[in-house]
Amino acid sequence: MTMRLFGKLVFLLTKERMEYRGDFILAVIAQIINYIGDYLIIWLFIRKFDTLAGWTWPEIALLYSLGLFTYALGASFSFVQMRDLENQVKNGTFDSILIKPVNPYLYIVCRGFNLGYLAHVAISGSVLIWALYELNLYLSWYEFMYLFLCIIGGAMIQAGFMSVIGAMSFIWVRTGFLFTLFFKFKEFISYPLPVFGTFIQVLLTFLVPFAFINFYPAAFLLSKGTALLSSWAMWFVPLMGPVCYVLGYRLWMLSVNKYQGAGG
Template sequence: MTLRLFWKLVRLLMKERMEYRGDFFLAIAAQIISYTGDYIIIWLFIQKFNHIAGWTWPEIALLYSISLFTYALGAAFSFVQMRDLEGQVNNGTLDALLVKPVNPYLYLICRGFNLGYIAHLVVSGSVLIWALTALDLEWSAMQIIYLVLTIISGALIQTGILTTIGATSFIWVRSGFLFNLFFKIKDFISYPLPVFGTFIQILLTFVIPFAFINYYPASFLLSRDTMLLSDEVMWLVPLMGPLCCLAGYRFWMYGVNRYQGAGG
């Protein structure tokens, strides 16, 4: 799978979606309204209590926007592809993918690239820019680089976790319930980690590294202390993304190598 072939697939997907452009744009509008509503709910909540664990509205907006923006980038290459993998394994239609002369994982995620996440990017990107402006941070070149690396890393973390969940289809066949669990756990990082108890903080740091998507990077940019990681470790945070993605890919390839066909 080359970059040239990927862009060719994207162009074909765009042509396919534009055959029903009304449905495509209505879906995007619905997503924009839905996520705008989420922001409004959080804003109203903070207006009632002024802050959450000492975090103000622009800081919470930054936190939530990084989470949503990186989810959109990562899920565009992994969510639908991994969610539908259960059905392909169960029905045996995955076999057609495995006989193609390309890396099956790369072909799967590129072929299923989801253009619908444009809505997520528009909403979260707009609020992210506003939050960074409202916070009036003194930016250095290193901080800008850190923010870019954070966004890339966050997208890779979510891709890696979704890929890992999808790979369980090769072993258990049924994996849909794990995606529901993914979204329920991901809801925790919509708020600052100190809101939750020590157990949740440890879980989201050392077991399921959701906190590395937005909380630790945002804390570093905002010069906030964290309970579990020191400032010296913050520059290692962007490494979590490549590590998670690589681990997810390795597990997926391990699973596909064990795949023996429908009912195998």
């Protein structure tokens, strides 16, 4: 699949979605209100204790916004697509994709592009900019580049893990419980890693590297100490995204190659 065809499919889907502008706008507003509530809950919690593991409210707002922003970017190309694979495999409708002369992964990813995550981008992006201003973080060019690469990397980590879950659809068919587990793990990164015990810190760093989505990038920008990674290791943080995504993609393609149909 060429980038031109990829862009064409995304454009057609966007055009199709915008045929119902009222429904789209209401959905965006509802999502924004929902996440404003989440920010409010965290703010009230921090207000009671002043700081959390040495992190102030603007610092945690930066942390949470990085997690939400990267999730929106990654999930727009992976969540609905991988979640729906369960039913497609179960009902046999996925087989029709395999006869198309395109890469099945790229076809599913761009055909299911979700504009609804615009709400996530709007609220998290706004709070992220506010947090940087409130913390007086005037980023140098290399810090800005580091933040940009970490955002891309964080999105790729989440898309990679969701691709792994999608790959399991070809093996186990039912994968809803894996998405539940994914979001349970993601809840941990709403707060600074030192809040949790050593086991959770090791788990989210080396086994399920969700801490690379927002904690380590934020800790580097805020000059916060990290127990498990030295300061020089911060420059390797953006690399975790491409690694996770490539592994997720490879597993997905390997699983498709072993797929034998709805009855297989």
